[in-house]
Amino acid sequence: MADIQELKRIASQVRRDIIREVYGCQSGHPGGALGNTDLFVALYFEVMKHDPSFNMEAHGEDVFFLSNGHISPVFYSVLARSGYFPVEELRTFRAINSRLQGHPTTHEGLPGIRIASGSLGQGVSVACGMAIQKRMDGDDRTVFVLTGDGEQQEGQIWEAALFAPHNKLENLVLIIDDNGQQIDGPTREVLRLGSFADKYAAFGWDVMQMDGNNMEETIKVLQEARAKRNGKPTCIVMKTEMGMGVDFMVGTHHWHGKAPNKEQAEDALSQLEETLGDFPEEGI
Amino acid sequence: MLTLDKLQSSGKKATRDGFGAGLKAAGDKHDNVVMLTADLRGSMKSEEFINAYPDRFIQMGISEANMMGVAAGLSIGGKIPMTTTFANFSTGRVYDQIRQSIAYSDKNVKICASHAGLTLGEDGATHQILEDIGMMRMLPGMTVINPCDYNQTKAAVQAIVEYEGPCYLRFGRPSWPIFIPEDTKFEIGKALPLSEGTDVSIFATGHLVWYAVEAARELEKEGISVDLINIHTIKPLDEEAVIASAKKTGAVVSCEEHNMYGGLGSAIAECLSKHQPTAQEYVATKDTFGESGEAEELLEKYGLGVKDIIAAAKKAVGRKK
Numbered sequence: 076m077a078d079i080q081e082l083k084r085i086a087s088q089v090r091r092d093i094i095r096e097v098y099g100c101q102s103g104h105p106g107g108a109l110g111n112t113d114l115f116v117a118l119y120f121e122v123m124k125h126d127p128s129f130n131m132e133a134h135g136e137d138v139f140f141l142s143n144g145h146i147s148p149v150f151y152s153v154l155a156r157s158g159y160f161p162v163e164e165l166r167t168f169r170a171i172n173s174r175l176q177g178h179p180t181t182h183e184g185l186p187g188i189r190i191a192s193g194s195l196g197q198g199v200s201v202a203c204g205m206a207i208q209k210r211m212d213g214d215d216r217t218v219f220v221l222t223g224d225g226e227q228q229e230g231q232i233w234e235a236a237l238f239a240p241h242n243k244l245e246n247l248v249l250i251i252d253d254n255g256q257q258i259d260g261p262t263r264e265v266l267r268l269g270s271f272a273d274k275y276a277a278f279g280w281d282v283m284q285m286d287g288n289n290m291e292e293t294i295k296v297l298q299e300a301r302a303k304r305n306g307k308p309t310c311i312v313m314k315t316e317m318g319m320g321v322d323f324m325v326g327t328h329h330w331h332g333k334a335p336n337k338e339q340a341e342d343a344l345s346q347l348e349e350t351l352g353d354f355p356e357e358g359i
Numbered sequence: 360m361l362t363l364d365k366l367q368s369s370g371k372k373a374t375r376d377g378f379g380a381g382l383k384a385a386g387d388k389h390d391n392v393v394m395l396t397a398d399l400r401g402s403m404k405s406e407e408f409i410n411a412y413p414d415r416f417i418q419m420g421i422s423e424a425n426m427m428g429v430a431a432g433l434s435i436g437g438k439i440p441m442t443t444t445f446a447n448f449s450t451g452r453v454y455d456q457i458r459q460s461i462a463y464s465d466k467n468v469k470i471c472a473s474h475a476g477l478t479l480g481e482d483g484a485t486h487q488i489l490e491d492i493g494m495m496r497m498l499p500g501m502t503v504i505n506p507c508d509y510n511q512t513k514a515a516v517q518a519i520v521e522y523e524g525p526c527y528l529r530f531g532r533p534s535w536p537i538f539i540p541e542d543t544k545f546e547i548g549k550a551l552p553l554s555e556g557t558d559v560s561i562f563a564t565g566h567l568v569w570y571a572v573e574a575a576r577e578l579e580k581e582g583i584s585v586d587l588i589n590i591h592t593i594k595p596l597d598e599e600a601v602i603a604s605a606k607k608t609g610a611v612v613s614c615e616e617h618n619m620y621g622g623l624g625s626a627i628a629e630c631l632s633k634h635q636p637t638a639q640e641y642v643a644t645k646d647t648f649g650e651s652g653e654a655e656e657l658l659e660k661y662g663l664g665v666k667d668i669i670a671a672a673k674k675a676v677g678r679k680k
Contacts, residue, residue: 132436181464189435191464194455200425201460204432204440207417211393212436231456234422238429242417 077121077294084350085156086116086290090320091347092152092165092354098340099356100169103177106330107223108149110254110315114287114297115153118219122297127158129186137216137301138205140190142198143223143252144178145332150187151175156351159187165354196229198222199249203239206247206308217301221250225257228266239308240279247308248300249280252287254317256328275310287313321346361540363554363579363587366572368536374566375473377509378530379404381516382441382471386412389520393433397423397444402532403473405443423448427456427468434466439520442468446475446529447488450495461525462498469519470495474532475505476616477644477661478566478654487649493621495527496594502526502547503594505615505623507568509537511591514545522547529565531616533654536569539589548592550600556584559672560604563614564590564623567642567663571614574668583676593623598630605637610675612640614668616658619643638678640671 089112097103119125123137141150148168155162160174167173174185178193190201202220209216222232239247251271259265272282281303285296293313300309317331318324321343335343340359386392386408394408395417409416419426423444430440442449449472450457461468472491479487495503502524506512512530519526543551553568554575563571568589575585586604590597605611611631613624624641631637644661658664 134436190431190466191459194459197424197428197456197460200428200456201432201435203425204429205435206432207429208433208436208438211414211438214436231422231424231428234420234425235428238419238422238425241420 079290082116082120082290085120086112087348088351089116089149089152089156091344091349093148094321094335094340094343094347095353095356095359096148096151096165096168097334098359099166101334102169103148103334104145104332105148105334106256106317106324106328107143107146107252107254109321109324110317110319111146111221111252111287112149112320113290113293114221114250114313115149117290117293117297119153119157121294122301123219124216129159131189134212134214135216138189138218140198140202140218140220141179142192142220143195143226144192147177147179150179154187160185162354166356195226196231199232199235202247203235203244206244207242209246215246217246217248219248219250221252223257224251224253224255224268225262225265227251227268227271236275236278243306244308245304245306248311249308250311250313252315253312254315256317256331258328258331260328271310271312279307280310281305281307283309283311285311285313287315288319361553363572363576365540366538366553368538370537371534372509372537373532373534374506374509374512374530375402375404375532377506377512378471378473378516379407381513383407383411384513385517385520386415389439391438392441392520393417393438394441394443395419395426395430397421397426397448399444403443423453424456427453428460430468431460431464431466434468440468441471443471443473445486446472446491447486450488450491454494458498462501465500466525467523468525470527472527472529475529476531476565477649477657477663478531478533478616480532480654480657481651483651484648489618489644489649490621491529492593492615492617492623493625496621496626500525501594502592504547504592505529505565506591507565507589508535508539510539510541510543511545514543515591518545518547531566535566538569538572548595548597550597551589551591553589554585554587556586556608558584558608559610559612559676560586560588560608561612561614561668561672562588562590562601562623562627564593565616567614567616570663570665571668573665574672577665577669578672583672585672590623593626596626596630598634601627601630602635605631605635609637609679611637612642612668612671612675614642616663617643619645638675640675642668642671
């Protein structure tokens with residue numbers, strides 16, 4: 076049984092890490108990272124079977140792919156906090172000679188990363204490939220992949236959306252971060268996406284819904300999706316609030332790709348309890 | 360050591376048939392070889408592999424971008440994915456997928472591309488890619504290979520499967536002379552000398568290697584001694600072989616079924632301008648798209664015929680200081 080209070084404490088620290096990473100380099104994408112924090116904590120601290128000593132091939136492990144690579148601050152924080160690399164390394168985010176590139180990459184050898192992402196729309200295909208490899212090799216673990224909702228405007232997504240049910244990839248779980256925002260504004264204004272639930276059901280996926288900022292519900296739905304084996308891939312339409320946890324960042328696309336100044340960062344951090352100890356960073 | 364005398368056509372088969380045979384052989388030897396195709400299993404001459412290993416064949420449908428991503432995903436857990444479609448749809452159409460999910464992600468994916476160049480023929484310019492070597496050569500860490508006949512293509516498939524890292528293997532549609540002896544060793548990144556000479560170096564890749572052999576025979580009759588070298592691996596280029604030959608002859612011709620920009624000719628010029636500046640003539644398409652027609656008449660129309668290689672060699676010799 077999950078210790079929800081402990082997971083919430085971890086999530087609070089991860090949100091602090093996100094603010095401090097982005098403040099430290101004065102760039103990056105805090106909004107989506109904050110909104111997805113509960114999901115990442117649920118996956119890495121409760122739902123997935125995974126090994127922080129990291130082996131690329133991941134035989135016998137559940138695997139997570141981040142397709143919308145720009146929310147890297149939350150990915151890095153959760154990987155560090157779950158033991159993939161030293162927490163102190165978070166201070167190098169987006170700096171020169173760092174393994175923590177603006178968008179995640181295997182190229183610098185950062186443990187926990189299995190594919191580069193940033194150019195959108197590619198992660199679902201990669202996850203399909205790994206789901207097939209696991210099935211070929213008799214490995215019954217699950218492959219998770221997260222995309223943004225704006226990212227669903229990419230054509231390649233829909234090639235993969237046809238492919239997964241056709242190939243009965245029942246060990247594949249696609250999570251769509253349905254926060255309704257993208258860089259240029261609300262998704263309904265930029266390019267209307269309609270109902271993800273209806274679209275994916277029509278393509279032959281099992282569709283589930285969850286509030287991705289409710290830890291209990293997130294864990295329950297993810298565990299159910301992970302265990303399910305009925306010949307169909309699963310799509311979880313996950314409602315989140317961009318910027319969740321910091322009152323002035325909530326629910327607006329203005330913090331999609333913008334770093335807070337010192338005053339704003341201090342305001343944000345005053346709203347987030349330090350639970351596991353901050354990584355060292357000058358000036359804040 | 361090969362010589363012009365030994366390079367005789369023993370019949371004709373397409374390089375894509377060599378791919379199919381090589382794939383089956385590689386599949387026999389390595390049980391982690393997986394083939395993917397975007398609705399072109401017949402054109403890729405891969406039925407033998409598919410029939411032998413149906414569980415290692417993935418039909419993608421007409422979705423090349425997804426194919427590149429699925430291949431990258433397969434490779435993470437240790438498979439050796441071979442993506443197959445026409446060269447046009449293997450490169451330009453999916454360049455960003457290859458760049459991010461395969462090249463930048465260091466994935467062991469083999470991009471196997473048929474119907475490259477003008478010799479695709481009647482389908483015309485939409486399908487006749489003449490820019491692919493350039494595009495693929497620009498990607499850091501990508502190995503680029505363009506074999507010249509059935510035997511060499513078959514051997515190249517084996518070699519790329521046993522090499523760790525992303526590769527682009529370019530071959531073609533038409534039935535073409537088989538002239539590289541079957542027992543010739545294929546070594547990635549190693550030039551294959553076909554004939555030794557002293558007056559002019561001819562570096563050739565792909566289908567035009569056969570034309571270069573025929574051109575060399577004519578030139579020898581006219582008293583021009585040709586150092587003929589097959590560059591099957593355009594990247595990494597065998598710089599040592601290129602420099603040594605240029606140093607010996609002082610005149611260079613590059614031959615390829617590709618645009619004059621970005622391909623083999625460019626790779627050689629980049630190497631020689633740095634290490635051994637040498638007069639160079641390009642047998643390549645002249646920054647143009649192709650058109651419908653039969654393979655050999657297209658090669659002639661676009662200046663890639665035997666007579667064009669002969670003329671280029673004479674011109675290069677004439678430019679010697």
